[in-house]
Every structure is written in structure tokens, then in C-alpha cells.
Amino acid sequence: MKAEIIAIGSELLTPDHLDTNSLILTGRLNDAGFEVRVKTIVGDRVDDIAGVLRIALQRSDVIILCGGLGPTEDDLTRTAVAQVLGRPIFVDPDIVESLRRRFARRGYSMPAINERQAQIIQGAEILANPHGSAPGMWLVEQGIGVALLPGPPRELEAMFEAGVLPHVKSLGGGRRQAKVAINVTGMTESEVDSLVAPIYKAYPSVQTTILASVGHIALRLSRWLESGEQPQDLNEVANRIRAALGDAVFSSAGETLEAVVGGLLRKSGRTLAVAESCTSGMLAARVTSVPGSSDYFLGGVLCYSNEAKIRLCRVPEEMLAQHGAVSPEVAEALAHGTRENLKSSIGLSITGVAGPGGGSAEKPVGLVFVGWADETCTTHWRRMIPGDRETIRERAAYFALSRLRAFLM
């Protein structure tokens, strides 16, 4: 079954805005057995909205319109849909009354303009909006389902879930999508692809996408299943891919690298302290993005300046003078120093040249050292990271997390 999403709003056609509602809707529609075949973004003009809807009615089984249900003159979705379907619009007195009550509860009287939000297209089922003022609508036109939803994500999600999904499922006929997510660290996108492409190409029924983001690669496998069918080939290709990637796979359940590392630290009963120079907090911010990370993360130092390396981590001034701040020696001294400061099991440090200035032939922009200290050893790893300042910093933090994971395993 084919679904189509139409996002309405002139702000979505500026250089500053993306339609992100469609991502959530796509996931839910896929789960309900619908493939999203087209997404369209159109401005607040009746003719443009009507034109796009007319075409959608010729090619899709379900059409979801998002946005343009507000109270102002720019909110034209109702008008456009009524025009295309040739159905009259009327003002529903019950909705006017409930809008009035909604305003009254907040101590306001309803502006006359808000009566627009009580306009209903003939034959539509009204969808309640627990999070906002604009009600939605569900219509069926010659067997095609058409939903009108408000644009704000919180309102849209709740209304889709409660008011649209049950209708959509009943049209879907039991088809569904099975999915596997495999997250990989420590490899480049092309390294991952060269290992796994020969595998997934042998399974044309399974859709495979490779998403490179900063610090990790996400493989997404999916397969459409008819009612009662089992995803045997999907599981087979996933197992073969996992085997080919080995230890580089850190999650098959969509977890982040920091959550996986947190789990390993908690399991081992060990604690962590960090010392960050060029990343200046990015590693610690990631580690502590996991709720409950206070069980294993103690804190650390932001040693952006040499002054801070000396004062906060007792790195000898001579060492800085002799080897420079970006060196294996200083990386290890920082890891050692932060571990000593906080009496943690593990000390982990990052020092590097993030650029754009400050690079040299010997120590170019992108050179990063990660230092490690625990009760048995002090060591370091070196990596050259390509990219701009923020990419280098983010990848350096991920590189440290990835080394931490490897050591804990």
C-alpha cells in the first residue's frame, strides 16, 4: 500500500526549515504496512495545496496532510481539501464551544479568528487534539484515506497515534515491515560498505541503507512482510553482516555508543574520570547524556590551556615545553593526572589540534592523541582525523569512547 505525506507551510520552503514531522510519520506508516512513496512540501497557497492533493489522490492509498490548521488567514489546508473533494465546509458549534472553554480555562476570551478552527469538511471524522486548539480530520474519498493534522510535532504525533493509525491499519491489510539496526564504530563508511556490500547484495528483498554520522556508522536493514510471513532472510543477512563486522558492532538494538560504554562500566564496577583539551567537554557531555551516568562518571578537568594542564593535572612544565601539548607524553600525563585527582579506576584524556589555526608540518590540524591510565597500565592512541574544527572535535570524543569500549571488552 502506498502512503504520501504533504507538509504545508511557507516557512518549510525557506532555507532555515526542514519538514521533520514526516520522519515520525514514515516510521509509523511503515510499521502499519504502508510504504511512503512521495513527500511533498508546499506553501500556504490554496492553489498550490489543491494542486498537490489532486495528484496525490491519483497515486496513493493514504494521504497525510500536516500543518495549515491554525486560526490565521495563512491556514488554508481545510479550504484546499474541501475544494478538491468538492465538499462543503461548515462551522461545528460543538467545536466552537469547546474552543471557547479551552480559552476560558486559561483566563482568556476566544478571539473571533479562532472560529476558523471549528470549520469541518462534510463527511469528516473530527480528531481530538489534547495538546492544542486545532482539531484534525479523517476522510475517506473513493477508498483513499485522507488525514488533516496540525503542524506542531507534539499535537501531530498524539493525534496520528490516537485518531489516524487505527484507520490506516484497517486499510493496510496486515502487511508490515521488519527492521534490524546495526551500529558500528571504529570504521569508515567505505570500510563498512566494502565488507558488507557483497553480503547484502545477495538479498535483494532486504533494503539496506548505510548512514554515516559523526563517530559511528548505522546500518539499517528492512524487509516488507506479507501477513504471517517470517523475516528469515532478514535475520540471516543481519547475522552474516554482524559476523563480518565482528567487534566493530557495538549495538544491534539502536543504543548509542555512550550508553553501551556506560553499561560496560557499570557491569565492571569501574569509575571514569576524564581530561579534555581540544574537545573541551564534548566527551564528558556525551558520557553524561546517559541517565544514571553518575554511577560511574566522577568528573574531570577541562585543560584547554597549558596553564590548566599544569595546574589541574600536574603535567610538568618541562614536558609541555619538550614535547608540546599535543603529544603521547602529555596525553598519558593527563590521563594519569585526572585519575589521581578523582581516585577513579580509569583516567581517559584527549589532546589534539582542532584547527583551523595552530597546525604545523609535524603536528597538523586533525592530529589527536587519546591517553589511558588505569591500575595496570598507562598508554595512548594516535589518530589523524580529517574535517573541520567541529568534526575533528566530535570525532576525537567518539574515538576516545570507542577506545574505552575496546578496553572494557
Place this chain on the structure above:
Amino acid sequence: MKAEIIAIGSELLTPDHLDTNSLILTGRLNDAGFEVRVKTIVGDRVDDIAGVLRIALQRSDVIILCGGLGPTEDDLTRTAVAQVLGRPIFVDPDIVESLRRRFARRGYSMPAINERQAQIIQGAEILANPHGSAPGMWLVEQGIGVALLPGPPRELEAMFEAGVLPHVKSLGGGRRQAKVAINVTGMTESEVDSLVAPIYKAYPSVQTTILASVGHIALRLSRWLESGEQPQDLNEVANRIRAALGDAVFSSAGETLEAVVGGLLRKSGRTLAVAESCTSGMLAARVTSVPGSSDYFLGGVLCYSNEAKIRLCRVPEEMLAQHGAVSPEVAEALAHGTRENLKSSIGLSITGVAGPGGGSAEKPVGLVFVGWADETCTTHWRRMIPGDRETIRERAAYFALSRLRAFLM
């Protein structure tokens, strides 16, 4: 003049991917006098691409197709465009030769499959791709400009700039878009809107959008100008809005808050050290995202645990026991301690309850204190921040930056 963007690729119709190329293209098209009226996202199917293009040819003056120019069977943009325009495709021997040379330079021989990338639609101008293997095309069909561009952003941007923009400008007829960006901190979206809506509503020719992101509100004003016209009303509304918002406006040039704060620190010759508890590095990571921030940022401590507050910032144990880690007293002690550690001009601290656990009736999730210490005073600010863990942490870091800016002004 009307422009339309068609993004091609089945991965853009999954729950994991957005078409972001269109943002860059929209900005450039606007500058060239074209309004983007519709954006469509369509999968790797000839019929779907052809259907979308047929409709676009009926309503737009310029059509930009992105993606689907690779060497595999999934890359169908060329085929679909040739079919709709009723033009033959031929293989260009010069392009085959240059693709062969490109592979040879990298030490490979060209796979036979890559010959597809040398397929040219009759009458098309070939657009060079300095950053990749797929050449692009520019065609004019009954006065409508049609561009075929590769999907990877780096390839697309360079090719659009060099190969498409000159053609588009010659079609555009001198119309252009004037813009003003006003960035605001320390106010909510509705506070900003209630102050500025009465102003911008009096200028219907100026398009105004308000974008709320974590920590700041961005106002974007734009106005279409005919050849030779001056943006007087745009400047007038921008000035009135700036006057209404006063000190809350931190930039009219698109700068980030951290860049503005960095400029103020540099100008004043003062240095900064931080102590971060719940944000654990997010403030320092922001401050140091500005190149050259080592001129004024010295470093600081990540005092996530009480242990770290005591050991790294000499917060008295009794103070923690009496007032708790999230308190005005501890916020000030942290600011004072980090300033002492690094002999900086200013010490700035953050302590708060980020959740989801750890809240109480007295100290609920979202309660944040920012501490300040400099040569003349030690003080703090209290704020309740709604939202989830990451939102609270990000907003807390912005709140501290915003206070720092206010103090420096």
C-alpha cells in the same frame, strides 16, 4: 519566478533521512530571484520520478533534480528525465574517457557499470563535477530550466554554483531577496512574538519567521525586491523590532551567542574558567567551538560528582551536606573555586537537576543555578528549565552564556 526542487533517493523516504540539500539550494535560488514553491521527495523508481517531473514542468520556471546520477541500477534520474522530455540518451565517449582517467589516477580500472555515468540526454549541457564522478546536466525545455545534480552535498553545491547559477540568474530577471537575521536570547518564543507581532504585521510585504532553537530565538525577515528597488520597509521593520527587543538582541549578523560572548571577552581582555556539574562540558564545548577561543578561555572542571566538587573546586563538605549540590551556595563556591584554580578573571559555574531521576519537591527536575565570581563580586542566578534531560542541559549552558553576555555588556 517559480523554482521547484525534486530530491531523488529511496533512502530519503525512510524514517532516518531528510533531504537537506534543498536548504542550500533554496538560499541560492532566493538570492537569484526565485521563490521555491514546491519541494518533492521521491524514491528510485522511473515512473515515480517521471510523474513528479511531468507535474513540475506544468507549474515552475526552474526545476532542480538532485540525486540518482550514480552508476548503479538504482540511479534512474537520467532515464526518467529523458523519458518525460522525449529525448534520446547517448553515451558520451569524452566522459567515458575522463571517468577512466579519474579511476586510473586512483590506481583502479573503471568498472563497466560506471559507463552509465557517461549517459547524456540529447541537447543537455554537461556540468563538470570536480568533486566526484557523476557529471550533471542543464537543459532548457520550452523555456523551463531543468538541472540534474548529484546527491552528495559537496558535489551538488560546487556544481550548482559553477554550472547552474549563471543560467538561473539569466532567467531570473533581476528580482532578488533582501534579508535580515535578528538573534535573541533570554526570552521565550511567545515573549518575542508578543513584542514583535504588532510590528511585523504592519508590513505585509515583509515575510517574518520566528525560529525557536535551544537557547535562542532567531527572527528572519525577508522581502522580494524588483530590479533596482530598495528594501526600505525591510530596514524599517528590522529597526523597530530591534528597538522593541532591546538588549535581548545579541546579533543582527547571524553570529552565535558563543561567538558574541567571545568577542566581548576578547575586547575586555578578561579570561574565563568554568565549573560544570549537570551540563558536564556542554558550556565549555560551546565556548571553545569558536576558533581562537584559547585567547580568553583557560579551562575548568567537570564536577559531576560531589567528590569532584570537593577535590577539584574545594567546595566544603559541610556546605554540600547542608545545602545540597544544587544550591546557590554551591554554585557560587564552584565559580569561586574554578576562578582560583586557573587565576582567571571570571569563574562561571552551572549546577542543576537534569533528570529524569533525582528531583524532589524542593528541588525539582529542571532547577538550575548559575554561579559567577570575578574580582568584584560573587553571585548566582536561579532558573527553572522545562523539558527532557538533554534540553535542560543545553538550555542551562545557554542560560550561563546569556548571563555572561549580560555581565560583560
